[in-house]
Every structure is written in structure tokens, then in C-alpha cells.
Amino acid sequence: MDSITVLMTSPMSDYLETQLRDRFNLVKLWTYSSKTDFFKHNSHSIRAVVGNTKIGADAELIDSLPELEIVSSYSVGLDKIDLRKCQEKGIRVTNTPDVLTDDVADVAMGLMLAVTRRVCECDRFVRRGLWPKGNFRLTNKFSGMQVGIVGLDRIGSAIAKRAEAFGCPISYYSRSEKPETNYKYFSNIIDLAVNCQILVVACALTKETHHIINREVIDALGPEGILINIGRGSHIDEPELVSALLEGRLGGAGLDVFENEPEVPEQLFGLENVVLMPHVGSDTVETADAMADLVIKNLEAHFLKKPLLTPVV
């Protein structure tokens, strides 16, 4: 298939890059100095786009690639892809569900533990040689804390299963109730926030869930409450979050995603009740390879006219 030209939008995986280069004619968007330069040389040959959470396939890109047949995303999130345009033009879209569910859920739990038990802060304390001068202060018990989950799909359910093992009562807010679970359902997010101590954002980013965590929700969660975000930065009104943390109106936060990555509000850097990660929820050797394999398999299936493995459109 090395006559088929595939566009990779940004560096995302050395392994994936190698696999794509071995199988297809690979074009890398980031090696061009400008978009116009890129479009001039390649627009008519590209039949597939491999995007990720940084650069997907927006309307501009799709419109400029007349031969585009398929967008295979190295992510489960679809917020960077203009799905409607793809549907209109008959362009297929695939993503990487399931393979990253466990890793993302593990990071959510890791963030909950790191914030409540101040693990990163303790590590800093020891490395700075402060222990001989006095003990680190007491922290808060994590087991048994009420955990509220926004979005109870694959990742939300995986988080719930883990948190249950710590004796945490689980409640959730979702588009629809899931009666097959034993968890307590709240039909609005304010009630969920009022009734939990740790609020975890685990839903997909859509128009409806943009800034779903706003000032009102943060106030409902309160000065003892902790917010964990492993969804998308735009789920949270970031300036409101920052001022709530600086003013002590929110008890703490564990964040793997931000509104304008890789920029992170610097006012958060000095806060010991905040743990920050650079969007690495699915970044393990095992999962990165599994995601890459799924991207490749979907592309090969498409060009061999076989059924796609994980189609979205």
C-alpha cells in the first residue's frame, strides 16, 4: 500500500510513525514550514489522516483534501474532528476506544490519591531535605470518600469499579441513567457536586459538555471538595477553577488536561493541593502500542475494503 498517501498531523508515537512509513507513503504535517506550503505539495494525494488530541481533522483540513477517505484518530476523544463534515462527505472516522480505558482510569485514581494524600508534595518535601527538620503534616483519609463521576461510559465505569474497592460510595451524572449499576444517579450536575467529596470528569467533550464544570458546580463542590479531570480541558471553566483554588473555595484538583495545552496557568504551580500532568492518561508503552496497532488495522481494513474495527462514522 505504499502508493497510498497518509498524513500524520503531529508527532504522537515513534512506533506508529514507523509502522505508517513501512506500510504507506507517509507525509508529516509538522515538517512543513507553513500550511500553505503543505497544501501546495500534498492536497491531492492524501487519502487518509492520522490525527490525535492535539491536531485532528477540522473543517479547513477536510475541505483542503479532496481525496480524503478516512480519518483514523490516535485517541478515543473525537472533539478535534469535524464529525458532521466527515458524515456529509462520506469520510470514515475511527478512534481507539477500550485499549486505553484502564490506563486513563488508573491515572484518575492516581490523581485522587496524590491529591488527598499529598504524595507529590511529600516526595518534594523529602527531596528538599526537610524531613530532619520536622514531620510532614497530616493529610485526609481517601478510603470511604464519596466519589461523583461525570459520565459513566467505559472510562467512568472503570473508575467507579476501582474506587469501590477503596470503600468509596459512587454517584454519577450522565446523559441517561444506568439502572444496571448500583450507583446513585443524579439528574443534574449541581446535585452530584453537592453530594460528593471528589468529582471526576470522565465524559466526552461535546457542545453540551463544554464548561460543564463552571463556577456554580465548583461552589457546590466546595472548599473541602476535590476536582479530578481526565477528560478534556474545556470541560472546566479554567479561569474559574484557578481563582477558586487560589481563594480556597475549592479543596484541591488533579488535572491531566487543560484548555490550551501545553499552556498551564502558572498560578497553579505553587499549590500543594494541586497535581498536574501533561495529558499522559493513556501514555504507557503497552497502550501506546495497542492504540497504534488499532490505527494501522483500521487503515488497512479500509484500503482492503474490509469492515473497520472501531468506526465512529
Added chain:
Amino acid sequence: MAHGIIHSHLPQVLVVHPPESFSVYQSQYSHKFHFLKAWESPLPLDQFLSTHARNVQAMLSSGISPIKADLLCHLPSLRLVVTPSTGLNHIDLSECRRRGVAVANAGSVASCDVADLAVGLLIDVLRKISVADRYVKQGLWASKTSYPIPLGSKLKGKRIGIIGLGSIGQEVATRLEAFGCSISYNSRKQKPSFSYPFYSSVFELATNSDALVICCGLSDQTHHLINKDVLLALGKEGVIINVGRGAIIDEKEMVQCLVQGDIGGAGLDVFENEPNVPKELFALDNVVLTPHRAAFTHETRASMRELAVGNLEAFFLNKPLLSQVMDN
């Protein structure tokens, strides 16, 4: 002896060294007990004890300072030592037994907290949470010249070897099962009520594990239980988590293994010579260090205080102790 006259109606409790937050014991319970505070006296300890503690029947341990023959010989009336810790390695248990002194500890009150930190340390080491937090807070993510953080390692499917399947080990097992890990263990004796595979040899357990979690107490049998052979058996990708006592691991060997890359990483809450931590560890990104805080949450410290006081009250009322340490 003015103190003795004022408080003579209250039962006496000797405190040689105060536990952390002793001020709370003082403020909440000085209407129930007369605390004999040896550390506040200008007298040398021996003299203080022979002058003031000849009739003392109960003692509140700091949880850290040794309680051995050289102290017990000055306390002819002692019948009870209460320690607000779970660990007992600071107490000479056979000497207490010989003298008819009962020992009560914190039972399983701290088990969830300790298990929580063990799991938190394991996730941190495998997924590089502290590394990530440092990286972002130093402004490196947005910097054009820095490298991204290396990929972590998936937790699901990892083979976990738990050393010590007591209350803490069981809580660790329950939690990690929910992450999709498989559990095996080594313990003094096999526990037939658990279906996890049992290994009578720590070396064999390490050979068959991706991570070891130390949840046992420190005793003569467990001192340096994790030696160089065990560490090498754990291997280059292996991770060791210690929420027991520092001396269960041969610390010098472990540091060397970490520096040389013979094991994959470590999450450590305890050390051989606290509060001193080997400085070679400070340069390593595959190590997460916490200052012996696994049981130190507000909730659990309050529970430990209540349990310690409950044991003291039961003793003075001639009732059964709440959490007496029994010989196994």
C-alpha cells in the same frame, strides 16, 4: 510531690516520650488520666522513674522510642503498654511477656490508610505522577526545548507479590484486584481462607512478580528479608513498594540496584534510619519518597488516639483490652 496530691484520684499513665500530637491527649483526656510526663522533668530518666513511677501500672508509648529491658526494669508495677502505632518493633515483646506486661496497639485502624498509600505509591511509580507534576510545575511542558516524559507502564495485568497478608496486605490485595492485577503472597504461614497463590520463599515470589508490596511488620525474621538476591530476582522492570519498616529491606543494596538499573523503581514510605534518606535516591525519577506518613491522616490519628484511650480505660476498669497484641 504537689502534682501527685492534686491528681491522686486519677489513674496514672506514664509517658516517657510523647507521641505526635500528645497535646491532644492532654487537652482531651487530662480529666481521665494523670499523665506522668518524664520528658518534661529535669531529672535523668532513671531517677525520674524511681522517684515517680514505682506504682505506675500503665504506659503510653510514643510509637517510636524503644521500650526494652533497660526501661522496664525501672517499672516494677507496670502491667500495660499501649502504643498508638500498628508497628511493634520498638517494643521488646518477649521481655514484656516475661514480666507479665500486656501490650495493646492500634489494631487494624490504620490498615486502609496504609493500603491507600501503598497503591498511591505504586501508581505514581508506574505512571510517573510525581515526575509529571514536577515537569509541569517547572514550566517544561510548554518549553520548546524539553523532552516529553518517558511512557509509563500499564498497571492492569501486573503480577503483585504481597509480603505479609495481614490486615494491611489484605486491603492492598482488594484494591489492586480492582485494577486488574493478579495477587500472590508470602507470609509467615499460608492463609487457607484466601485463594491467592502462596509462596513460602520470598525469592520465588520476587521471581514471579512485577511488583513487591511490603506490608509486614519488622521482626528478627523479617530484618533485611529483601536482600540483593530478592531484588535481582525482581528484576530490571520490577518495582518495590515499602509501607512496612525500612529495615525489612537491605537499603544499601536497594539503593545500589536502583542506581545501577537492576530494579525498575521504588515507592518508599519507610527507611532504615529515619528521617535520613539516602541522597542517591534524590536524583532518580523512578523513585517516589514519602516521609513515613502512611498511617498519618487526621481521621486515623484520631482513631488511634481513641483506641489507645479505650485500651487504657478498659485496663483501669478491669475489662478486656480492646486491641491486645496476642502471641501468634
